[in-house]
Amino acid sequence: MMAEKTSSKQQKESKRTQNNRVRNETWHRFKKNKLAVTGLIVLCIFIFAAIFADIIVPYGYDDQDPDRAMLFPNRKFIFGTDHLGRDVFSRLVYGSRYSLMIGFFAVGISVILGTIFGVIAAYYPKLDNIIMRIMDLFMSIPQMLLAICIITSLGPGLFNLMLAVGLSSTPQFARVVRASVLSTKEEEFVEAARAIGGNDLQIIIHHILPNSLAPLIVQATLAMARSIISVSALSFLGFGIEPPKPEWGAMLSAGRSYIRTQWYLTVIPGLAIMAVVYSLNVMGDGLRDCLDPRLKK
């Protein structure tokens, strides 16, 4: 009895070390990619800022004061103030909440839906034409127009905005996934999985998807950048986040009228968007490389 207990304990222990080993290996490989690590750090800073915005910011995002309008960056307002005298730094920090959330959720929606449609289309040839022609139909409408259509029919709001951006980029994901699955499903190990009696769902989840994900990860990091920018475009057109809520895209477009005199009003939110997008891209690349066991040394 005692012996059994200890042996099961040992087994558990060894399992834990094994899991740790796999995780360590992945982390080790990720660490080697300096660019990806930088991306991760930058992203962490933004996420941190979004979570602790209330503590970090010196002013509220909607504290207006005409007396201090249009101040250039100085010691008191490190990123300056806008035309209503609001502190740009505070708005930027609060804005990271909206922009990051929209980026993640919109892409999340399109990744999930796109993967489902793409896999079904590729795996069941009978449904392929139906699904992909519907996707083509949606692709033929310019993405921005489609998002505007969706948002006008659903009504404004943060969730609807994310849904609109997510849905409008779903067809692209469906295409990428379908193409990738089409080639993976012809691999012999898929036939082998069928030969051991696996059902369709198991084959798709265990064998096909993990082998088709690489292009999806790249596409997703790119799309996250795109969706932040399309939300800013939507905000510019008045379909996005309603003022006075700060959102990077909205800040960018509001600052455009003052670009000749108060250039920092556009440059600073623009740089923030760029930083997030770029760090996501390099991190996505690094992630793909270190998660793929075929590239392991």
Add this chain to the structure above:
Amino acid sequence: MDEKLLEVKDINIHYVTEDETVYAVNGIGFTLDEGETIGLVGETGAGKTTTALSIMGLIPDPPGKIISGSIMFKGQDIFKMSEKQLRSIRGDQISMVFQDPMTALNPVLTVGKQIEEVILLHNDIPKAEAKKRTIEMLEMVGIPGKRCDDYPHQFSGGMKQRVVIAIALACNPKLLIADEPTTALDVTIQAQVLELMKKLRKEYGTAMIMITHDLGVVAKICDRVAIVYAGEIVEIGSNKDIFVDRKHPYTMGLFNSLPDIENDSKELHMIKGLMPDPVDLPNGCKFNPRCPYKTEICENEKTPFYEVAPGHQVRCNKFALREVQNA
């Protein structure tokens, strides 16, 4: 009880596309007892793999069409089973070793996970137990159990094939189909893998269908041999029948084309002509355009089997006369 484990009866499988029909299998039939090993020998495109896939119920449809015939496994017809029944048999009762171990394993799953998968699919046991059996299976095929957390690319070709064999045998199947299991391996590894299969067959009493075009493999491992040509069995008999007392002109041709170790000959013999195009098969005996003994009957009528000795059947008109005399 004299029920055979597997009875393949006169199966016809065609691949039908818009422009043409490929006559892949044209009336192959054989039986297999429990624990017996049969070799299916033939050239590329003779229909061996299609036969194997049909036993698993894995003929891709479209374009594959099963025209007629039946495959009785333990008294049940595989062609009439539902997908669900088939799934419960695949991997559990009948399993398959694929030709190329490099591509038959999923590159992103550890080998342990892949063996575990088949065990969990067919047995209702906790994960820890499955893991234990996985390690046992690995050790049985001669791979240290601690390597179960490694990925396929960390193994050599021969080891990968052993992993594939471990997956195939994990649920202790009644029938193992080996589709050219040694073709992708080099000769020394071939010998190892064959030894292993022989050993495991003995331990588990698994019946085996060995698909190959390597007569050396057949000699080493098979009890009976069926020579397949253009989707038909042209000669079937015990290992000895085929190796010592072969009758069919095609079989003779096959053996003649082997290099002889004793006589130093400059040129290898070969069978004149090419395999017929499976889209456009000749009338009568499929071998007649290449056969040195062909007669008018061969060109026009389908040749039946003639039994030249108990259990040794030949599909050649040369032996028709003899049968009449015997009768």
